[in-house]
Amino acid sequence: MTPGSFEYHRPQSVDEAVALLGQYGDEGKVLAGGHSLVPMMKLRLAAPSHLIDINGIDDLKGIAEDGGEIVIGAGTTQAEVLASDLLAESCPILPEAAALIADPQVRNCGTVGGNCANGDPGNDYPAIMIALGASYTLRSADGERQVVAADFYEGVYATAIEDNELMIAVRIPTHADGAGMSYRKIKRKVGDYAIAAAAVTLSMDGGKCASATVALTNVADTAVLSAAAADALVGSAVDDKAIDAAAEKAMADSDPAEDLRGPVEYRRAMAGEMTRRAIREALARAGGS
Numbered sequence: 482m483t484p485g486s487f488e489y490h491r492p493q494s495v496d497e498a499v500a501l502l503g504q505y506g507d508e509g510k511v512l513a514g515g516h517s518l519v520p521m522m523k524l525r526l527a528a529p530s531h532l533i534d535i536n537g538i539d540d541l542k543g544i545a546e547d548g549g550e551i552v553i554g555a556g557t558t559q560a561e562v563l564a565s566d567l568l569a570e571s572c573p574i575l576p577e578a579a580a581l582i583a584d585p586q587v588r589n590c591g592t593v594g595g596n597c598a599n600g601d602p603g604n605d606y607p608a609i610m611i612a613l614g615a616s617y618t619l620r621s622a623d624g625e626r627q628v629v630a631a632d633f634y635e636g637v638y639a640t641a642i643e644d645n646e647l648m649i650a651v652r653i654p655t656h657a658d659g660a661g662m663s664y665r666k667i668k669r670k671v672g673d674y675a676i677a678a679a680a681v682t683l684s685m686d687g688g689k690c691a692s693a694t695v696a697l698t699n700v701a702d703t704a705v706l707s708a709a710a711a712d713a714l715v716g717s718a719v720d721d722k723a724i725d726a727a728a729e730k731a732m733a734d735s736d737p738a739e740d741l742r743g744p745v746e747y748r749r750a751m752a753g754e755m756t757r758r759a760i761r762e763a764l765a766r767a768g769g770s
């Protein structure tokens with residue numbers, strides 16, 4: 482199928498893009514990499530009258546450290562994340578997850594902002610951003626606000642972003658507590674979305690887990706923050722018993738649908754197994770055994 486007709490805009494600055502979004506409201510749509518939006522337009526599941534292409538805006542690109550945070554411009558591609566020395570050093574879970582997204586063609590165009598703003602529970606970065614305690618910078622003609630990733634996702638393709646807002650950047654606190662982090666994903670084949678995946682961060686102090694976060698991909702209508710799974714780890718030695726308890730809690734917080742990726746029981750079990758594997762890897766990286 483071909484998309485419906487639309488007017489194409491290519492702003493050169495954030496101010497210009499934001500003005501267009503304010504002008505066209507729910508008739509306008511941001512075009513970033515296009516790898517989620519264009520298929521939706523072809524299926525007529527999205528039919529914007531005005532397409533606002535942000536690929537010409539240099540200010541939306543780049544990865545930098547800024548006062549205890551890593552700031553990733555919303556227009557930064559997944560390929561650029563994969564190639565970033567700064568992220569490999571300070572937040573390896575992001576390039577590692579980028580390598581698990583689709584294929585090089587998709588990663589060369591697909592952006593961090595598009596992946597986070599899209600609201601598809603199959604996207605990998607939302608759960609990771611939730612686990613990392615990231616926040617999203619949203620700008621409209623009225624000003625700028627920060628929304629914590631854990632508060633951003635409301636349902637399938639439903640998020641806290643308003644029609645007149647542009648996602649400018651993702652801000653991630655640097656984990657000064659020496660936290661280990663891991664993202665484990667099971668998929669049917671290269672280029673596919675997750676059957677289930679888990680993002681884990683954890684820090685150790687005196688042989689005990691001092692802090693932990695656990696978040697899940699594609700096992701509910703949105704990415705899931707499993708506070709109960711994290712609680713099962715904090716204060717423990719992260720031994721097999723605690724890891725199993727956390728995996729059970731993650732499974733209980735999962736509510737997957739049966740689809741081509743498997744029946745409900747299988748996908749829930751995979752949420753548990755990915756949680757187990759991600760905890761073990763994060764533990765090793767945090768200096769535990």
Ligand SMILES: Cc1cc2nc3c(=O)[nH]c(=O)nc-3n(C[C@H](O)[C@H](O)[C@H](O)COP(=O)(O)OP(=O)(O)OC[C@H]3O[C@@H](n4cnc5c(N)ncnc54)[C@H](O)[C@@H]3O)c2cc1C
Pocket residue numbers: 510511512513514515516517518519535555556581582583584587590591592593594595596598599603604605606642646647648649672673674675
């Ligand atoms: C074959 C294939 C396999 C894929 N596999 C995976 C996978 O395994 N894991 C995964 O995570 N993703 C996967 N994807 C999706 C891919 O990562 C997309 O690139 C991503 O979901 C959307 O990013 P984009 O830059 O292409 O955004 P677009 O498609 O351009 O936009 C997506 C949505 O976000 C909005 N948007 C984009 N940028 C902004 C912004 N800055 N501010 C406000 N709104 C914005 C758009 O209006 C649109 O509603 C796959 C895609 C394909 C085609």
